Amino acid sequence: MSIKLRELIRSIRACKTAAEERAVIARECALIRTAFKEDDNQFRHRNVAKLLFIHMMGYPTHFGQMECLKLIASTKFPEKRVGYLGLTQLLDENTEVLMLVTNSIKNDMSHESQYVNGLALCALGNIGSNEMCRALAREVERMMNSTNPYIRKKAALCAMRIIRKVDEIEDKFNGRIGSLLEDRNHGVLLSGCCLLTALLELNKDYIPEFRRHIPSLVNALRLVTKSGYNSAAEYDIAGICDPFLQAKILRLLRILGERNVDASDEMNDILAQVATNTEGTKNTGNAILYECVLTIMSIEAESGLRVLGINILGRFLLSRDNNIRYVALATLQRVVNVDVQIMQRHRNTIIECLKDADISIRKRALDVTYSLVDDSNIKSMTKELLNYLLVADTDFKEELCSRICMAVEKYSPNRRWQIDTLIKVMCLGGNFVKEQQREKFCKVVASTPELHSYTVIKLYFNMKESLTQEALVHVGVWCLGEFGDHLVSGRAVGPDNQPIHVSPSDVLDLLQDVIKKPPNLDKAPSTNALVAAALVKLVTRCPTEFERIKKLLRKFECSLHVDLQQRACEFLELLSSDWDSTRAGILDRMPVSEKEIGGAESRDVGDSSIDEVPPSGVRPGGAPAVGGSKGGDLLDLNDLLDAGPVAAPARPAASSPSGGGGGGGGDLLDLLDGGGAAPSPVPQVSGGGGADLGLLDLFGGGDSPAAAPTGQVVEAAPIVAFEKAGLKIVFHPRKEADGSSTVVARFCNSLTVPMTNFVFEAAVPKFVSLTMQPATGQVLPPQNDLVSQTMVCSNNSNGEKGLLMKLRIGYVMNGTPVQEMAQVGNFPPGY
Known part of the structure; x- marks a missing residue:
């Protein structure tokens, strides 16, 4: 005879190695199989219970499936209970032997004991297949009219499974839902809300039909919040009367009131009461407030009610509990498009969350912050994000740089400000700016001829200060090659109206420094490839440095990097006298792609503090x-x-x-x-x-x-x-x-x-x-x-x-x- 369940658990926990555990379970499974073969009715329920524990441990227990069906057919309640428990755990809706139990479940639904009825309904609701649900739907409908609230509750939950599994009878229980929503029993009302929510999620066409029940739901929610509804003390949790029922009613109201002004007006008052009267010092109250805010933001609520909802989320952000703050940020992200202006009041609090020690909080805060950026606050928000970029963790900088670049691209007031801000990003976090963002920056610069001189001069002096930021060096080298003639022309003047003098040798000195000290040693070949391309372009921009450029390019001829070596050889060949007649055309500036350039292409260029004066002495103005x-x-x-x-x-x-x-x-x-x-x-x-x-x-x-x-x-x-x-x-x-x-x-x-x-x-x-x-x-x-x-x-x-x-x-x-x-x-x- 096999041991008891407690002894099995004790022996398994005493095992010190996985091999010992497997040995104990194998020995016990062998004894259980022997008992099943001998048709031991006395200890069958004990053996199935042990199989359930073994199943929880992850070991195969398929040989006990038929024993569950035998226990279900038993007349004893303890055996029937273990049989149904084994049925729901060891089998699923795809198991072939499940059809054998359909008749037993139907008989148990007609049993005189409510607990046997409950077991049958629970089993059908958990693992009922399409055929079983279709065959037993009429029995479930009959039990929904029972005078026993326990059975009505179980039947309503079982009906959820049926409408989800069988499409053609999803409306079979529509006529019974109204009585469930008007029931005084908390469990029945909760089950009715669950059934209606499942039905409306499956088919939105039923929403107008069930809006007539909004007054009943509002009245039930009002009674629950007043703690005077059917022995409220029995359902009290942390001073909140039945928070599960409140949350379920709020979710159902959210579905019924969506995109309907009249329905929303009926629930505005009760939502305001829940939002103002619910205590938010404990998680129970916070859960209700969270559901209430989601409902307010989903329906056509009044503006004052939306303000109240956003303010509740603002209070959540001030909580010391990271879970509450995370939920608040996630909710703000979901409702940010409802009323952005209201959320602007909590902008500083959201930005403070960027400095939280929990990285999940920081990521959520960054999502919300990015959603708050618009044309009116792009400058101030970008300034805040740039300040945070200085102190942000290394693991967080890449995503932060990416979000800043996307916001600048989308909302920049003019091209000059866009270029200035992107250069700041590359100066502060250039090692974390993605290749895609660098390419977009180059396209923006190339498509703005009015700012070529301004951009190349600014990049040149920023590179002179530091060569540690990879993105800054890469885009700077590219701009030096494309627009180096602006830099050395001598016609540029600074903000103080003093001329800016940069000689061609200074430009070559800077590129030589980049070759000696690349920002990232692992990516030195790619950096040197950009330098080589810039050098050959400078042949036509700085013709006086022809020989020095050739000398620098020769250093790459013996590079271990094949691509760089090939480029250098091709560039040097291009500098030979055979190409004198066509070299200038080959080394002309890169054309701008016809694809739309992101950013402020439809906005003004903006005033630049560095200007270029033509020989005539007339300073350039706007584009004609x-x-x-x-x-x-x-x-x-x-x-x-x-x-x-x-x-x-x-x-x-x-x-x-x-x-x-x-x-x-x-x-x-x-x-x-x-x-x-x-x-x-x-x-x-x-x-x-x-x-x-x-x-x-x-x-x-x-x-x-x-x-x-x-x-x-x-x-x-x-x-x-x-x-x-x-x-x-x-x-x-x-x-x-x-x-x-x-x-x-x-x-x-x-x-x-x-x-x-x-x-x-x-x-x-x-x-x-x-x-x-x-x-x-x-x-x-x-x-x-x-x-x-x-x-x-x-x-x-x-x-x-x-x-x-x-x-x-x-x-x-x-x-x-x-x-x-x-x-x-x-x-x-x-x-």
Whole structure:
């Protein structure tokens, strides 16, 4: 005969090794199997009880499943209880032998003892399969009408299982739910709330039907809160009457009142009472307040009630219990979109949670803080987060940097502030800024030509102070390579209006320091690869340092890193004399991706404290407007062209003005006043040019038609707009079918050296609208005309006035800025 359950537990606990434990259990399982084979009815319930304990230990007990079914069929309650317990623990709904017990459960539902009824209902509610639930649903419905509250409660809980398992009878118990919600017994009412909640979660279409029970639920909740409901002392927990029932009613009201103003009005008063009268000094009261706040934030509650709910969460944040604070932060994260302005009152408390010793609290606080950031508080919130970045734990800095970068990208008021803030982040936590954020920073800089000079100078001086932050060094090296000409041009002035002087040798010294002291030794090859790319780009930006650049690149030729070695060899080959004619075009600035740049692309650029003054002495202003009427207001001049608009293309990063080109719309203020440049000679315009002139050509019309035929595209002969010092600009005008004119400017460099940083700008009268597309390149290679730029003009004078255009051309040749002006007025009639 096997030992008793207590003796088995004692012997298992006495085992000192896992092997001893397995031996004891194996020996006991063998004895239990023997007893089952001998059909020992006297100790069958004891053996099944021991199997339950062995099952809890994780050992196989499948051989005892049939014994559970035998115990259920017993007439003795102790054996039946152990049988049902074994049934719910050793079997599940997928067990094949479960169907054998369906009839026994049905018989027990009709038993005269309420406790046997309860066992049957409990078993069905726990492991009932689809077939069992469908077969016994009618019995459960009958028992929901029982006069015994114990049975009604069990039947309601069992009905939850049935509606979840059998879709076609989910509405079978709808007619019984109303009586459950009006029951005076706490257990029945709690079970009824559970059943209705499960039903509404499965099918939202039933919500309007059950909103009629809101008064009953509100009345029950009011009675419970007043502690005068059916022997309230029996359900008292820490001074709160039946907190489980209160929480369940609040959850049910949350579902019924969602997106319905009338239903929400019915429960506003009781929610206010619960929120104000519930004591929050213990966890029991805090649980009720938590459910109450969630209900307030889920329904169409009054604004005052929402304020009360947020204030409750604010009190939770002041608690010393980390669990309560965590729950408060998690709730604030869920309801932050309901009323952000109310939550702003607790902003300081939330930010203080960032300094909590518990990392889970800090992470939740960071989530809520990020959700509170908007256009109105981006600057103050970012300042707080940057201050915390100084003292944050190392494990927390990566996520913190990522959140700051995302907030800045989304809400920055202007590009200058965005760039300044991202540079601060990289100065404070550059080793934790992700690659993705670094790439986005470079895209933002590249797409803002007005701030190229400002950004590269700021990065240069920050790198001079420290080379320990990886992200700062990486983006700084990239910017030095792309926009190093701005840094060494000598035209930049600081906030004190004093010129900023940085020589090309200083830039090379800094890059050499980066090679010697990389911020991260493990990632030194990737850093050196960026340095190598920057060095080869500086060949055209700092031509005086050509030999030194070659010397630095040769150091990478023998690198153990294959990629870096290959780059160095290719770059050195590019510096050979064979590539002199095409090198400048290859090393031109990287073009900006056409994909939308995150951040403040639709906002102002912002004022920069570091500016770049063009050779003319006119400080750049804002970007010029494109179009007739808008541009005319900007350049209200009474000159030959009657104060026409100025157009400059919205250039990508590759077309950033530098050298002699200037950089903003303000530079063009002197364009229409400059009288130093004589109009360029223009050849006579021949009419045909190979274009189809329709009837005019059929009848021998003149070579220069007064207007292009409607609906036809007419190309005119090329016009030499400018020719001087090896640079020739030829216009190829074309009259479009819609009446507008397209002028393709083709730039030809007849010299043997490249013209870099090429900028072409144009001004037209007020009656002309001009749109300029970006040029195909910023470097004019020697002895070719590969670079072109397209302009679209619309003459609004109805043929009364011809097209006039003033030009300004800027470029750098052999390190010397060149700026020229010209005027073109001999376009064909009708343009």
